[in-house]
Amino acid sequence: KNLTLSKALRLDHISPTRVAFVGAGGKTTALFQLARELSPCIVTTTTHLGAWQASEADQHIIIRKAEDVNQLEEIAFSGIILVTGEEKRARLPSLPDESLKWLEQFSNYHSLPLLIEADGARQKPLKTPKDDEPVIPDFIKTVIVVAGLSGIGKSLNEENVYNAEDFAKLGKMKEGEKITAENLSKVLLHENGGLKNIPKNARRIALLTQADTPEIKAISRNIAKNILPKYDSVISANLQTSNLQTFEAPSAIILAAGSSSRFGQSKQLLDYHGKPFIRAVAEK
Secondary structure (H helix, E strand, C coil), rough: CCCHHHCCCCCCCCCCCCCEEEECCCHHHHHHHHHHHHHHHHEECEEEEEEHHHHHHCCCCCCCHHHHCCCCCHHHHCCCEHHHHECCCCCEEEECCHHHHHHHHHHHHCCCCCEECCCCCCCEECCCCCCCCCCCCCCCEEEEEEEEHHHHCCCCCCEEEEHHHHHHHHCCCCCEEECCHHHHHHEEEEEECCCCCCCCCEEEEEEEECCCCHHHHHHHHHHHHHHHHHHHEEEEEEECCEEEEEEEHHHHHHHCCCCCCCCCCCCHHCCCCEEEHHHHHHHH
């Protein structure tokens, strides 16, 4: 059975569920995939979404004036509810600050997950934040930094990278050069790159998307090794096939290699409340 995105993110241990997505390379796809797994939930943006992306939601509420938020009361548990400002030039803008605060309070009251897209990337695989982004509210508990591995090996230019000039500075390279895993690691580790504006106590998770070949998966493992000191976990993912691999620093070492020769059988595999003893220990 494939690992789900919500399980890989360990969101079953985080309450309330308040998640911000930043970066590039399938960020909106990942957001709505997670939303579907956690449904019912609320989705919004602190920058903007493409108007065509509203079709991913089950309900779409447009906030034109403060009282429009009252529409939520009637449909609070109706699957994925997208809440945005009114469409302008094929974009769905963010809410006013007071409406976003109300939305967070509403989510708390109804125990609903709240997912936020906190920057844009114009559908490019890689990016570095511009001066005014990402916009991550203080109440966010988990920040998912998305990077598309299809950008590895491509030339550093505005066609392949959003804000290529700053990517070059943070990645220690020149525009026009081929992007390497080392360059991407540098950007993800930089306080003005992948780590920019993340709230102090929020979990940091790097989601490396487009890991769809053995070669790319090997690259994702190297990146994970490089950046784990600054991230709580790294996930290598092919979102189309839901093939996920999680990398984390060890949290415990269980000594369980004894042969139990005096006992006569493996103590690790003895039944303990319906489970092998080693499984019960690992779950603890």
